[in-house]
Amino acid sequence: MASGHRPVLHLAPSETTTTVVTTTTTTTTYAPITLPPLPSPVVPSNLKDYPLLHAELPDSLRAFPLELPGGTQATYRHDEFDSESDLKGEVIGGRGWRMLRRDQDVDAPRIIGLADAVERYGRKRAFVNEQSMEGVENTADFTLTPPRKRSKATPLPPISMPPAAPPSPLPSPGGSPSPQTVNIWPSAPPSGASSPQPQVPVQPDFSLTTLLALPSMLSHFSALPPQLQTHVLLTFLRNSPLSVIRTIHSVLTPTMSRDFLTLLPPELSSHILSFLPFTTLARASRVCKAWRNIIDTDHVLWRDLLKSTKIWFGRDSERAFARELFTRRRRAGLPAPNSLAGPHPYKILFKSRHLTRTKWINNLNPKHVSFPAHGRAVVTCLIFSHERIISASDDHSIHVYSPHTGQLTMSLDGHEGGVWALSATKDVLVSGSTDRTVRIWDLNTGRCTHVFGGHTSTVRCLAIVKPEWVETTGEDGVVQREKWPKRPMIVTGSRDHTLRVWLLPRPDEDEYRCFGNGEDEVDPAEEDVDENPYHKLHLEGHEHAVRALAARGRTLVSGSYDTHVRVWDIITGECKWILTGHTQKVYSVVLDPTRNIACSGSMDGTVRVWDLNTGTERFMLTGHTSLVGLLGLSASHLVSAAADSTLRIWDPDTGDIKHTLAAHNGAITCFQHDEFKVLSGSDGTLKMWDIRDGSVVRDLLTGIVGVWQVVFEGRWCVAASNRQDATVLDVWDFGTEEIENEDGTKELKEVSDWVGEPPNGFYEDTTDDEYEEEEAVMMDVMDQDSLEVAPSDRDPDEKMDEDEEHPSASRAESSRSSGSALSGLGDSGGRGNPKAREELARQVRAQMLSTSGSRPGSSTMRVRSLPLNDETPTRPRIKNMLPNRRH
Secondary structure: OOOOOOOEEEEOOEEEEEEOOOEEEEEEOEOOEEOOOOOOOOOOOOHHHOOOOOOOOOHHHHEEEEEEHHHEEEEEEOOHHHHHHHHHHOOOEEOOEEOOOOOOOOOOOOOEOHHHHHHHHOOOOOOOOOOOOOOOOOOOOOOOOOOOOOOOOOOOOOOOOOOOOOOOOOOOOOOOOOHHHOOOOOOOOOOOOOOOOOOOOOOOOHHHHHHHOHHHHHHHHHOOOHHHHHHHHHHHHHOOOHHHHHHHHHHHHHHHOOOHHHHOOHHHHHHHHOOOOHHHHHHHOOOOHHHHHHHHHOHHHHHHHHHHOOOOOOOOHHHHHHHHHHHHHHHHOOOOOOOOOOOOHHHHHHHHHHHHHHHHHHOOOEEEEEEEOOOOOOEEEEEEEOOEEEEEEOOOOEEEEOOOOOOEEEEEOOOOOOEEEEEEEOOEEEEEEOOOOEEEEEOOOOOEEEEEOOOOOOEEEEEEEOOEEEEEEOOOOOEEEEEEOOOOEEEEEEOOOOEEEEEOOOOOOOOEEOOOOOOOOOOHHHOOHHHOOOEEEEEOOOOOOEEEEEEEOOEEEEEEOOOOEEEEEOOOOOEEEEEOOOOOOEEEEEEEOOOOEEEEEEOOOOEEEEEOOOOEEEEEEOOOOOOEEEEEEOOOOEEEEEOOOOEEEEOOOOOOEEEEEOOOOOOOOEEEEOOOEEEEEEOOEEEEEEOOOOOEEEEEEOOOOEEEEEEEEOOEEEEEEEEOOEEEEEEEEEEEEEEEOOOOOEEEEEOOOOOOOOOOOOOOOOOOOOHHHHHHHHHHHOOHHHEEOOOOOOOOOOOOOHHHHOHHHHOOOOOOEOOOOOOOOOOOOOOOOHHHHHHHHHHHHHHHHHHOOOOOOEEEEEEOOOOOOOOOOOOOOOOOOOOOOOO
């Protein structure tokens, strides 16, 4: 309590009603009764032992109503200052009474003190003259007329007051009142009164006596030893009603609570949280904003949780996901002031992978949409990109569907032959056809913006190559990082034995068509590619049709029916390696820049793993007995699918076989996999496998003629199949579950914020203009401690090839490789501070501009060995505090 303030007790005005001929109500307002002040607490030597010393009283205890003996209403206020401030702004009143302002006009009744009122009530009945009514008190000019019969007045007994209290009509709390003073203010009028007198405003009882004795009680309590103080308080609480205990609890709880997460150093908080399972962490993040910010932004916590639950894959997959999240946040703008910092990408990644691992298996009734597509034609290509289903067919058409409704949103018409190759990035689609053209489409408008000619036979495979940071090691051991290619490019492979490299046109660049607007019947094969500003390279060397290709950065790998695999430099067009070993046609290739390997599958039944540094064969994987038409490569698994009805899972680092998936009865026509599952189609069934133990999880489709294609990403799965001479697309949403209620109705339960990872491990959202900036930020923010300072349409001239001999292989599209750049992602230097990250990003960009020299997008650095993955917050990495510099 502030010095100079004393608690006061406000008595409600008393009312006296006298009924004669008319009823008159007299309201008497009393001045506040100033109670004895409580002694100021003695400041202890150790404030930690007295947590409630400066605790504020709740509002409910600073001012509250009281009912005194006899029904008198009063208001207790903690100090007179509060009373004045409250009275200043409003008038408080109740039934039959109201509280007046101090600056009330002079015509209002005068406020009399309680002592004056008690003295008047102790006298005999007042004389009532003709001008005044009997029983009505005149407060403006109080005079008494002698009664008719003079009687001896009975004086009030003396009132003893506490020494520290101001004059008061109430008895002293020093001891029990004597029998003579128990009822010092009579509740009935004196004898001889002809009319009722006004009641005494308040009569003393034990509660009022105790109230006036509080100062001495507090002094006595403070003098007790701690054990006795505890005993006394517990005795009081045991005799207190529930409402009192609840109020005390509301004061004690926030005062005694200790937010250890915010008080401890971040390293200790992280270590404590590391012992909690993710379900408990999710609940803890809902306690308050401070806890949520600590938990959400602790990258070490979520990194270790990813590893302990065995969903940390390495091979740059986590770093790529984080980079993509930072890009999206930057586009959306920084968090608004006073808002929570965004969760660290590792937390979002954990949620995504946990949902992918559990929902695909546990959600037995995912939302399912099925709809016809392409009539009876074979679906040759299927893509799921930016919540669009894009399918191509040998009926020359390309369709775009909504995964939510199955509605056909766009039909891309223009090709004059079957479409056998598709690739998409954001709002751009590239297609290759048996009409020997490459077409570029705007997915926002559905227009064909470019038509490239030059190939003299079917465009059988293609890929869009986005800029990536490429690391090369010089003879002096210095690692140089450069962004290649400088802008997105297109690589196409054809049955004319060649590959071509094109620039991917930007939206603001001129459109180009190799044969006008359709008025000129010009053969695309006769196109003079020198006139095409987007054509860059013509790669020759293969002696037969190019069946498959894979490209990342500036490395291109192609597989041909000539049994060879070639490695090209996409910038110079140089053939770096000719990989020989297969004895029959090569049908599939995948590329992993992180491991610096390429894998190829052939009709000879083998899978070969090639070292791109030396051009030699690392492993020859045997076991299949027929054509290996499909390959897929992820951070931990290499999966091969063959015409012998089996799939095999290999360790790409050692070449060891992990599992053989044998449950189909026919050639595998399509498959896709990630780190949790494999989806494969064959013999009229679509199966889901657990990639970690090789077991069958469930059949998604059964009893159909055949499965042409299957793709999935995040929560979505799309399959193209043939049913009773009709082509059908099936879409499953594993993030939405159909639940049947007790009344038989069904409702959908949806999981929010499921951010999926692309199956090939490569994100396509970042534009080429953003790559340099984003990679610079990621290098120094996310991984700064890894740097050390210092078949139906054929060309008429073509012979029958294996597409007709093995139709199941021709209908399957080669899976793309995944992969990436540095294993063992490092720790972030910050803990979720957006301003710190932004400042660091600016410094990194400025540093790169000052050190990159005349070669934009290039930088060099010395790399030390990466730290072990078993580091914990209690064994932090030792980082050099000097700013990074590149040599």
